[in-house]
Amino acid sequence: MKKTRTLRIFAVAASLAAVGLFTAGTAVAAGDAAEGEKVYKKRCVACHTLEEGKNRVGPSLHGIFGRQAGLAPKYKYSKSYVSAGENGLEWTTETLLDYLADPKKYMREITGNKKAKSKMTFKLKKKEDREHVAAYLESLQ
Ligand code: HEC
Structure with a gap:
């Protein structure tokens, strides 16, 4: 029994x-990585590169997929990114989908700090585009 x-x-x-x-x-x-590459080239390159150590207004996204938030060398992040990373935030398909829709709101929610800052003012509104770009970043790993 x-x-x-x-x-x-x-x-x-x-x-x-x-x-x-x-x-x-x-x-x-x-997400479709080829579509994601197009989204990336249109929407992200103004502020990001994929080259190691090469930061623009935003940090280099080299090796970003699967990595802890706030770790690009020589980049001065807002505090919320560093603390969220130390508390376990990693860039995966799931977290990127939420984050890219509204970075500041996401950082506020995840840190529990209503005043948390984000220098990434850009929002990627279309869910499809977020899925594609996440697939593209994943394909680079
Ligand atoms: C207008 C400039 C701008 C655009 C456009 C932009 N970003 Fe950002 N991004 C930033 C800045 C600035 C930060 C750092 C935020 C901070 O420290 O407050 C950032 C941070 C990030 C992070 C966190 C990095 C880490 O090391 O934790 C990811 C992931 C990211 N951006 C992805 C993207 C993607 C994908 C796109 C295109 C869909 C994009 N960004 C478009 C400026 C931008």
């Missing part, structure tokens, strides 16, 4: 895990 129950719980956990993996898989597949 006890054994069947354990097995049943295991089966439920396994199917939940499968659903989780499936959803994560589709979220990643939603």
